[in-house]
Amino acid sequence: MNAPLLATGTTSTTGAMPEIRYNFAYLDEQTKRMIRRAILKAIAIPGYQVPFAAREMPMPYGWGTGGVQVTAAVLGPDDVLKVIDQGADDTTNAVAIRGFFEKTARVATTTVTTQATVIQTRHRIPETALSENQILVYQVPIPEPLRFLEPRETETRQLHALAEYGLMHVKLYEDIARHGHIATTYAYPVEVAGRYVMDPSPIPKFDNPKMDDCPALQLFGAGREKRIYAIPPHTRVRSLDFEDHPFKVQRFAKPCALCAATGVYLDEVILDDRGGRMFVCSDTDYCNTRQAQGHVGELGVPGGGFPQNAVMPGRNSGIHDVPPSHPVQDVDPRVKPGDDGISGGTPPAGMTREGTI
Amino acid sequence: MYVAAKGGEKAIRHAHALLAKRRRGKTNLPSITLQQIAGQLTLAVDRVMAEGSLYDTELAALAVKQARGDLIEAIFLIRAFRTTLPRFGATIPLDTAQMLVRRRVSATYKDLPGGQLLGPTFDYTHRLLDTSLGVERECSEVDDQASAADASRLPSEPVAMPRVTDLLGQEGLIEASPEDTGEEPFDITRAPVSFPVDRSTRLQTLARGDEGYLLALGYSTQRGYARSHPFVGEIRFGDVEVMFEAPELGFAVSLGRVQVTECQMVNQFKGSAEVPPQFTRGYGLVFGQCERKAMSMALVERALRWKELGEEPGAPAQDEEFVLSHCDNVQATGFVEHLKLPHYVDFQAELDLVRRMRAEHEAQMKEAAE
Numbered sequence: 001m002n003a004p005l006l007a008t009g010t011t012s013t014t015g016a017m018p019e020i021r022y023n024f025a026y027l028d029e030q031t032k033r034m035i036r037r038a039i040l041k042a043i044a045i046p047g048y049q050v051p052f053a054a055r056e057m058p059m060p061y062g063w064g065t066g067g068v069q070v071t072a073a074v075l076g077p078d079d080v081l082k083v084i085d086q087g088a089d090d091t092t093n094a095v096a097i098r099g100f101f102e103k104t105a106r107v108a109t110t111t112v113t114t115q116a117t118v119i120q121t122r123h124r125i126p127e128t129a130l131s132e133n134q135i136l137v138y139q140v141p142i143p144e145p146l147r148f149l150e151p152r153e154t155e156t157r158q159l160h161a162l163a164e165y166g167l168m169h170v171k172l173y174e175d176i177a178r179h180g181h182i183a184t185t186y187a188y189p190v191e192v193a194g195r196y197v198m199d200p201s202p203i204p205k206f207d208n209p210k211m212d213d214c215p216a217l218q219l220f221g222a223g224r225e226k227r228i229y230a231i232p233p234h235t236r237v238r239s240l241d242f243e244d245h246p247f248k249v250q251r252f253a254k255p256c257a258l259c260a261a262t263g264v265y266l267d268e269v270i271l272d273d274r275g276g277r278m279f280v281c282s283d284t285d286y287c288n289t290r291q292a293q294g295h296v297g298e299l300g301v302p303g304g305g306f307p308q309n310a311v312m313p314g315r316n317s318g319i320h321d322v323p324p325s326h327p328v329q330d331v332d333p334r335v336k337p338g339d340d341g342i343s344g345g346t347p348p349a350g351m352t353r354e355g356t357i
Numbered sequence: 358m359y360v361a362a363k364g365g366e367k368a369i370r371h372a373h374a375l376l377a378k379r380r381r382g383k384t385n386l387p388s389i390t391l392q393q394i395a396g397q398l399t400l401a402v403d404r405v406m407a408e409g410s411l412y413d414t415e416l417a418a419l420a421v422k423q424a425r426g427d428l429i430e431a432i433f434l435i436r437a438f439r440t441t442l443p444r445f446g447a448t449i450p451l452d453t454a455q456m457l458v459r460r461r462v463s464a465t466y467k468d469l470p471g472g473q474l475l476g477p478t479f480d481y482t483h484r485l486l487d488t489s490l491g492v493e494r495e496c497s498e499v500d501d502q503a504s505a506a507d508a509s510r511l512p513s514e515p516v517a518m519p520r521v522t523d524l525l526g527q528e529g530l531i532e533a534s535p536e537d538t539g540e541e542p543f544d545i546t547r548a549p550v551s552f553p554v555d556r557s558t559r560l561q562t563l564a565r566g567d568e569g570y571l572l573a574l575g576y577s578t579q580r581g582y583a584r585s586h587p588f589v590g591e592i593r594f595g596d597v598e599v600m601f602e603a604p605e606l607g608f609a610v611s612l613g614r615v616q617v618t619e620c621q622m623v624n625q626f627k628g629s630a631e632v633p634p635q636f637t638r639g640y641g642l643v644f645g646q647c648e649r650k651a652m653s654m655a656l657v658e659r660a661l662r663w664k665e666l667g668e669e670p671g672a673p674a675q676d677e678e679f680v681l682s683h684c685d686n687v688q689a690t691g692f693v694e695h696l697k698l699p700h701y702v703d704f705q706a707e708l709d710l711v712r713r714m715r716a717e718h719e720a721q722m723k724e725a726a727e
Contacts, residue, residue: 017419022441030443051549058437061691063698086702092365093698099366123702141695152678154552179714185706204706224688226549250709268705282702 025072025105031055035073035228039219042230047192048160049143054226064097064122065223067139071120074135074219075101080108082116087124087265087282094122113285123186125207127264127286130216132233138201140222143229145189145199165197168240176245185250191238192231206249206265211237256281258300259290380425394418403616403645404428408686409435410546410565411442412615412644429567433687440546447541449600449609453619453642454523457515457596460646464589465623471518476594477646521591522621522638531623531636552678559681563658564643566684568650574674575656583660583672586625587639594618594646618643620651624659629667637666 023029038052057065075081081101085094089111097120098109110116113128122139130136142148146156149167159167168189175183182188188205192198200208201220211218211231218231231237241247255262257278264286266279278299281287296302381388395402395418405417409432417435424430460476463469525531535556542557545565550558563571578585596614603610620641628634639659641651660674661681674680683689 017415020438026441028441028443051551053546053548056433056436056440056546056687060433060694061688062693062695063691065691086699090365091699092369095365095369099369122698123700141692153682154678180717183710183714185710186703202700202703204702206706224692250706265702266705267701268708282705 022104024077025075025101026058027055027069027072032073035069038228039070039073039230042219042228043217043232045196046232046235047190047196047198047229049222049227049229051226052228054223057223059096059100061224062141063093064120064139066221066225066228067120067122067137067223068097068100068221069223070137070219070221070228071101071118072105074137075105075107075118077105077107079117080110080115082110082113082119082285083121084119084124084126084283084285085122086267087126088284090284111285112289113283123202123204124265124282125203125210127261127281127283128289129210130214132215134216136214136216136218138203138218138220140199140201140220140225140227142187143199143220143222143225143227145187145197160196163195168197172240172242176242182241182245182247188247189240191240193235194238197240198229198231204250204265205239205247208237208239208247209249213237252279254279255297256287256290257297259287259295260297260300261286261290261295380423389422391415391418391422394421400646401426401428401431403647404568404650405431405435407644407647407650408432408565408567409439410644411435411439429686429690433690436687444544444547446601447544448612449602450537451597451599451617451642453593453597453617454517454520455515455597456518456593456617456619457513457614458518458593459595459616461518461591461593461595462589463521463591465521465591469521469524471516478648515596518593520593520621522623525590525623525636529635532626532632532638534638550681552681554677554681559658559661559677560640560642562681562684563641563654566654567686567689568647568653570684570686570689571653571657572649574660574680575653577672578656578660578674583663583668583675585637585639585656585659587622587656587659588624589652590621590623592618592620592648592651594648616645618645618647618651620648620655622652622655622659626666637662 025032027035035052038050042048042050054066054069057068059065059068071081081098083089083094083098083101085091085097088094089098101107102109113119113126113130117133118135118137119126119130120137120139125136144153144156146159146165146167149171150156150159159165172182172184175181184205186204187199187202188208190198190200190208190211200211213234213236214231215233217233220227220229220231222228239247250265251263252266254266256264256266258280261281265282267282269278269280271277280297281290291300294302395414398418398421401421402414402417405420405428406412406414409417409420411417413435416438417431420431420434421428423434458471458474458476460478461471461474463473522531522534526533543555543561545558545561550562554562577583579587594616596616598614599612600609601612602608618641622639622641624637624639626632626635626637637659639655639657639662641654641658643651643654657674657680660672661677663670663675668675670676
């Protein structure tokens with residue numbers, strides 16, 4: 001059952017058309033073997049972009065075709081699949097991709113991070129630490145970290161071959177010269193296993209430290225650009241920085257409004273047209289789990305969920321004691337709790353100082 | 358409100374149900390049949406087959422119907438189906454000299470062996486809306502007459518019709534067509550492309566490239582961006598036999614006929630130290646009747662050959678990586694439209710940065726004022 005079966009009566013146009021059936025997880029076995037070979041090569045050369053003959057998938061390019069192909073190639077009938085987009089299981093594209101594998105591979109799916117064996121993600125790494133029994137599959141739009149500095153593939157491949165990353169360092173330096181800090185907040189470049197500079201996909205730089213020494217296998221698929229790359233388990237992943245400007249991640253001033261979690265990445269939710277806003281976990285599974293455990297945030301209700309008839313906090317409700325212009329500060333992930341990793345002045349009132357990554 | 362972000366699954370289901378309803382249109386009118394689409398919207402079906410890289414009129418008609426007439430969406434549907442098909446091998450190169458020609462024009466010779474055959478073309482029509490087509494029973498007698506005339510004039514077997522470029526080639530006035538090495542050509546659907554590309558990769562990529570994109574690039578070469586002085590040596594459209602040599606048989610068998618449009622552009626070339634002045638070729642070949650696409654492809658193909666012909670680079674149409682990396686409309690539409698997907702995690706990060714930078718800016722201004 002390698003190819004779709006189209007009992008071709010296609011010359012006659014009478015009657016119903018023959019049914020089309022697809023292989024397990026859509027792709028034919030030859031294609032999966034080709035992708036697995038690319039994955040193995042990618043694991044053998046951490047951070048190196050392996051060209052592969054990406055197929056056309058039944059979802060649009062740029063919507064996760066690379067991740068879907070990688071997932072299809074590694075998925076077995078016993079796997080438990082979780083799909084997230086922006087950290088959430090219920091965003092429309094995550095729902096569509098999960099539905100695709102439910103339909104074509106009939107695998108079990110879950111929203112619980114710890115239960116999943118394969119997690120396909122767009123733009124986030126789960127807050128819950130991953131284990132060695134898990135594979136994290138990233139959807140990648142532009143795999144080339146140097147692309148916006150040098151548009152030509154012929155040039156960038158050469159730069160990687162020579163480990164010539166001066167362009168990137170100059171870019172980061174220029175950021176510092178102009179703004180006083182590095183102005184890259186997501187898709188922040190990393191160096192993998194001391195060799196290749198790699199694009200971590202557009203995850204917030206907040207998630208970068210989670211890639212380092214991660215026990216799970218991390219696979220990156222870029223369908224349109226036809227590239228696969230990987231970070232094997234327990235590989236050193238270093239975010240690029242300078243000695244006098246060490247890499248820092250964002251830290252939120254307030255805990256999650258629903259589950260009171262700190263040290264996690266939050267989504268800002270606009271509540272009204274008067275400046276009312278709340279910050280909630282971007283990782284919905286993490287937030288739900290905490291709420292089920294009894295953690296209650298400022299706007300949460302015991303047992304979880306959002307209070308349906310709660311009064312939406314306005315600008316002057318006293319909820320936002322942090323000026324909206326200072327909801328987040330960069331912190332050095334290597335700085336121990338208590339140390340002030342915040343550069344430049346006193347943090348605004350209400351800014352938390354503990355809970356570094 | 359926060360809860361509005363929830364319920365993606367249900368929303369998707371409902372949106373798709375609504376889409377199906379909109380596609381069907383008013384139910385008091387009969388549903389359009391695939392035969393009607395394949396028979397009356399032939400050029401739409403041809404384009405879907407060409408850029409979908411799959412020759413199957415019925416599936417292409419189905420795709421047009423399912424896509425509500427959105428041809429790029431239809432092409433996408435065909436591509437997603439095509440990708441799952443097994444590949445048996447490469448056919449013997451089509452012999453377009455043995456075409457059952459339905460249309461053939463040359464702009465370089467007034468008359469030539471085989472003659473000029475206008476065939477079904479919009480050329481020389483007055484672009485006036487024909488309201489008689491708006492009535493349900495349009496002039497069926499006229500149609501019947503026309504099709505009878507069509508059938509009687511067309512030979513059932515191809516008559517050999519030499520290509521204009523072959524006639525020029527006899528005198529050595531045009532560069533020779535590259536020899537068929539007998540090797541399997543590179544397959545862009547089965548292997549990743551790396552630059553610089555060979556001829557087969559270039560032609561395949563252009564052949565499934567977006568018609569509008571190639572039209573604009575081809576047009577640009579006529580307006581001074583990589584000028585190549587083109588003449589339409591010949592455009593021919595018709596049926597050609599597809600021959601396949603199965604290894605277990607040891608001889609070639611016919612798999613059937615496909616309709617293709619071929620365009621041979623004849624371009625000037627000054628010559629170089631090694632090569633005497635002669636004409637050069639730009640080549641276009643497309644499934645179905647897609648003349649605009651075949652001509653555009655030939656112009657762009659020629660422009661991309663600047664290096665081997667020792668010409669000056671610099672125009673967009675000459676830039677191989679640029680032209681070939683962006684001509685696939687399924688890729689392009691996917692990536693452009695992915696911007697509608699949620700990006701709030703990244704946007705949050707940017708929001709924070711902008712707020713912080715604004716605060717710093719404000720503090721600086723204040724400091725400067727004091």
